Amino acid sequence: MKTLYYFTFPKTKKMPQTENYIEMRERLARLDMADVFTKVSECLGVDYDFVMSKTRKREAADVRKIGIKFCLEILNYDRFNGDRKLGYSGVASFLKLKHSDIIHLYNKCNDYIVNNNDFREKYNLCVHLKSAFIENFNKKAQPTKRDEFLI
Numbered sequence: 001m002k003t004l005y006y007f008t009f010p011k012t013k014k015m016p017q018t019e020n021y022i023e024m025r026e027r028l029a030r031l032d033m034a035d036v037f038t039k040v041s042e043c044l045g046v047d048y049d050f051v052m053s054k055t056r057k058r059e060a061a062d063v064r065k066i067g068i069k070f071c072l073e074i075l076n077y078d079r080f081n082g083d084r085k086l087g088y089s090g091v092a093s094f095l096k097l098k099h100s101d102i103i104h105l106y107n108k109c110n111d112y113i114v115n116n117n118d119f120r121e122k123y124n125l126c127v128h129l130k131s132a133f134i135e136n137f138n139k140k141a142q143p144t145k146r147d148e149f150l151i
Contacts, residue, residue, distance in 0.1 A: 020086060027075050028090040030140040036074070036133055037067040043126045052095075062119060064095070065109040066126055072106055074133050 041048045041063050051063045068091055075087040088099040095102070112119035 024075070024086045024090070028087060030137060031071065031074055032136075033067075033071055033091065033094045036070050036129075037063070039129050039133075040067045040070065040126050043129060044122055062122055065105050065112070065119075066123055068095075068102055068105050069109045070126075070130050070133060072102075073130065074137050077134055077137075 037051060038048050041051045044059070044063055044066075046059050046063050050057075051060045051067075053060065055061075071091050072087055075090075088102045092099045092102045109119075109123075113123050114120075
């Protein structure tokens with residue numbers, strides 16, 4: 001009779017979650033990205049479904065760039081990490097893109113604000129929305145009655 005030797009894999013341990021990761025998950029849960037993209041698309045007069053489609057037309061791409069910039073700035077508005085932004089993967093999963101696409105679109109948005117007059121005008125039309133989003137984001141951070149029972 002043959003003896004079979006089985007290799008058993010060691011039980012994998014969960015990766016330790018860093019404080020930044022846990023904080024970013026909580027922040028992503030508080031941010032309503034659909035609302036951000038809806039308000040920006042309404043402000044610029046573009047249909048939300050058109051923006052969320054895979055089209056590369058300038059109107060939809062500009063709304064996506066501005067929405068990505070707002071989402072990343074809302075997620076990182078009180079963090080002092082220098083140039084490092086957190087939340088690329090969360091925004092990417094919402095838009096069904098890769099995190100590298102989000103980084104590229106964020107950098108392009110910043111470049112267009114400086115160099116492209118038409119894009120700068122579109123951005124300036126929507127800037128007032130960012131303060132409202134940050135205010136709503138802060139309101140969601142406060143514990144509610146339901147949360148007090150869990151503490």
